[in-house]
């Protein structure tokens with residue numbers, strides 16, 4: 239048995255620990271989005287595969303027998319490619335995915351279909367927006383340049399930002415409610431904009447918004463192919479044991 243673990247999330251790091259502790263032959267994969275990703279207890283590769291074709295070559299070259307897609311719910315491209323490649327090769331594929339967030343009675347949440355719909359959901363009058371969606375989609379907000387944006391990024395931006403009125407904080411997360419509440423108060427935030435990422439690592443800002451009674455605008459997740467979706471790393475481990483040849 240040899241596993242490819244597609245990582246980049248809290249759950250992927252937990253899965254890596256389980257596989258390493260079980261002594262299962264596995265390789266961890268990052269996209270290479272950040273300069274210094276957290277190290278993993280597994281041999282780690284960094285960078286894209288080169289589309290489905292590149293992934294097929296990697297899977298065959300590395301004699302991978304099972305794939306675990308523990309990427310982020312918004313990493314739709316990687317998820318689609320993993321599904322297509324595993325279907326072509328007839329390889330077992332499980333997706334480790336955390337459930338989406340749902341509002342409580344005290345929450346003031348607005349959902350939009352996708353990340354590209356977020357700017358239009360902001361108010362006409364200038365606001366002070368905590369834009370916690372990372373770096374890849376900041377450009378979408380250049381059509382809403384009237385607002386002040388508090389940007390939380392993993393790495394310093396290379397070059398000028400596509401927005402005129404910003405404050406940048408650098409942080410990798412996972413985050414905590416007290417820290418996010420203090421950050422939002424210090425910057426006089428009036429709106430929180432985020433992705434419906436689910437999980438614990440990005441949840442703090444939603445709880446802080448609830449405490450401060452601030453509106454939240456959330457992008458819903460992109461559609462991804464079906465398949466074997468599990469919510470806990472332990473469930474993936476038992477899936478592996480049941481789908482492996484005898485004696486694992």
Ligand code: 3Y8
Nearest residue numbers: 246248268269270271272275276371372373374411435439
């Ligand atoms: C490179 C690996 C771990 C994993 C930690 C989780 C928690 C902290 C919360 C906010 C939201 C955001 C962003 C976020 C979180 C965890 C998790 C999660 C959100 C690292 C990591 C990589 C990335 C890529 C990065 C994206 C960006 C998204 C920032 C490592 C730290 C906004 C998603 O600068 C960039 O280009 C950043 C790109 C994809 C979204 C975007 O579109 O910009 N994640 N995040 C992975 C790779 O190379 O394969 O550097 O160590 C992982 C984590 N980020 O093991 O503890 O599991 O969700 N990551 C979102 O959820 O909205 C921050 O600020 O409140």
Ligand code: NAP
Nearest residue numbers: 245246267268269286287288289309310312313314315316
């Ligand atoms: P994406 O849009 O789905 O993928 C774009 C391309 O990046 C993929 O086609 C693939 O390139 C490469 N890629 C993505 N994940 C990879 C991985 N784990 N290993 C190797 N290559 C990978 O991905 P994304 O949204 O940019 O996310 C990139 C990474 O950040 C993923 O590891 C994801 O788990 C993590 N992350 C993303 C978010 C988010 O909000 N999107 C949040 C937290 C963590 P090729 O086509 O060349 O193979």
